[in-house]
Amino acid sequence: MKIRFFTAFLILLLPVGLMAQQPSSGSGPEALFKAHLSGEVYTPPVIHSGSQWFIGDWANSNVTLITGEKVSDVMLRYNGYLDELFWLTPGTFEQVRLDKNLIRQFEMEDPGSGEKLIFKNLEVNNILAPGSIQVFAQLLHRGDISLYVHRKIRETGATTSVMVGGTLVARRVLGPDYQYYLQHRSELPGAIQPARRSLMRTFPQHRRQIRQALRQHNIRIRNEAQLIYAIEIINDLVRNGK
Structure with a gap:
């Protein structure tokens, strides 16, 4: 009776509603404890000229959650304009914006070069205001002094005209605006040029x-x-x- 009650209690605690989760394989009590990805189904609106994505194609990736659990072989894309990580769900092929607060880091394989790219959910000094912010930053060099880059994409200030449904529409142009950070051991990373x-x-x-x-x-x-x-x-x- 105690085992059945404990299992039922765990089931009641599982996320419900609009949370998208990675399907687990197998059955039995061990399936309840498999690491999951969670977030919301979301497609970024196309209102700019230029790509919002650091890499345009979906990349085979691994994710490490803040709990230390790992989710392997998932298809991800990083949106530099939103600083958000997106997951393509298997089977349904829905685009899910993952919960950033649950992710410690992710590693993706560049579909073009095959290079392994490591991104960390990093707290850095805010260059625009006092305090700190959380960003997904790519690790470029690991050492006593580590180098990171925030692959952000922003509006360049330029505009262009594109045809949308037979109508000429003015759109703001996006472009890369990478910000580099240095971290000395466990100190808060600071921005550099x-x-x-x-x-x-x-x-x-x-x-x-x-x-x-x-x-x-x-x-x-x-x-x-x-x-x-x-x-x-x-x-x-x-x-x-x-």
Whole structure:
């Protein structure tokens, strides 16, 4: 009687209503404890010119929940305009906006390159107002000093005209506006610019060494790959106490 009562009690606690959940395989009590994805069925309206998505195609992905549980082999897309993660449900092929507060991180495979991309639900310093905000940020380099990028997409300020149902409509243009963050161990990540001066301002005690190292390796930080390389070098400097 106690086992039957406990199982019935757990069933009553399961999410209901508009929550979309990943179907579980198998039957029996163990199926109740399988990790689930949850969110709401939602299709972002198309009111701009340009893509809202960091990667246009659905990507095979794994999700780690805040509980530490993992959900594997699900199809995801990251919306940089909304800073939201979307899941394509198997079978019904509905587009679900996942509950951001339940996600610790996700790893997706770029359909084009096959590269594994890791995103964390990261608390960062707000560059627009006092305090902090939560964003999905891609991990670019892991170390004592870790580098992240928020792959945000925003309105560029430009407009263009497109045909919609035979009518010419003015739409605002979207474009990437990536923001980079550095995190020193467990400190709150702070925003940086992909430039030499920004790095030297961030590490004033290593300013001279950073300048020398970047010159020695001929790093001008004109692209993301050079920024990652620079952070690798700075990690070595900090680790060796130079």
